[in-house]
Amino acid sequence: MLSDKALLNPLLQLLKIPSVSTQEEHTSDMEKARKYLVHLFNSLGFKTKILKGKKHDAVFANLTTDNRLPTTLIYGHYDVQPPDPLEEWKTPPFEPSVKDDDIYARGSADNKGQHMIHIMAVKKLLEKGKPPVNFKFIIEGEEEIGSISIESLAKKYSKNLLLCDYLMVSDTEMKKNHPSIDIGLRGLLYTEIRLQTADHDLHSGVYGGVAENPVNILAYLISNLKDNKGRVLIPNFYKDVASL
Ligand SMILES: [Zn+2]
Numbered sequence: 001m002l003s004d005k006a007l008l009n010p011l012l013q014l015l016k017i018p019s020v021s022t023q024e025e026h027t028s029d030m031e032k033a034r035k036y037l038v039h040l041f042n043s044l045g046f047k048t049k050i051l052k053g054k055k056h057d058a059v060f061a062n063l064t065t066d067n068r069l070p071t072t073l074i075y076g077h078y079d080v081q082p083p084d085p086l087e088e089w090k091t092p093p094f095e096p097s098v099k100d101d102d103i104y105a106r107g108s109a110d111n112k113g114q115h116m117i118h119i120m121a122v123k124k125l126l127e128k129g130k131p132p133v134n135f136k137f138i139i140e141g142e143e144e145i146g147s148i149s150i151e152s153l154a155k156k157y158s159k160n161l162l163l164c165d166y167l168m169v170s171d172t173e174m175k176k177n178h179p180s181i182d183i184g185l186r187g188l189l190y191t192e193i194r195l196q197t198a199d200h201d202l203h204s205g206v207y208g209g210v211a212e213n214p215v216n217i218l219a220y221l222i223s224n225l226k227d228n229k230g231r232v233l234i235p236n237f238y239k240d241v242a243s244l
Helices: 005-015 024-043 112-127 150-157 214-223
Strands: 047-051 058-063 071-077 097-099 102-104 134-140 166-169
Touching: 005 024, 005 102, 005 112, 024 047, 024 058, 058 150, 071 112, 112 134, 134 150
Parallel strands: 071 134, 071 166
Antiparallel strands: 047 058, 058 134, 097 102
16 A cells, blocks of 8 residues: 555645644644545545534545445544654654655554545545445544543434444554454543552651551552452442443
């Protein structure tokens, strides 16, 4: 693909837009990224619509060529993580550089590269004639801030715009030369705990072994979150997890 300029250029253009969803100063860049995607989808014959998000809108695109054919919905996100710390970049994060088979830029591997592969794959299919399925895309702009609107959008449009037979998530990765199908994505749950016992430093000769050291209490707490097989010990943690 890297040698095919027509397929590569749209990705490079998108990578140049600093669509950082977490930072207020990039709000106009977020819009720029949306406009770029809308323009790209329209040029391929898709019908597009902006879906209102709580913070940043999502881009929806639909190419239904035949109602009798099944429909594949492809998910991606156009927002990226902030590029800091900047001094660790060997090339500027929003000036994509192509070296051998790799592209270096913020978002190239998460997730602009991946959803652009899907868009360009559809472009290639269209060049060959009528594709065997209908295509829909939803490219959101809030993935890096916890996908705060995707659940309500999915509910709101599940019977019409987002109705599909298959759903593909582009937001995964594969090792070089090892094609893979991801069958499960994990999440995270984080919390910050501050613990203070005494209000000032205590003399070890007088208080040692008597007063609790917060470090030990926190270590005890952390060591009790999982058993030695990695299973979470928090009561009811697995209560709503369906078995495969
Ligand atoms: Zn991602």
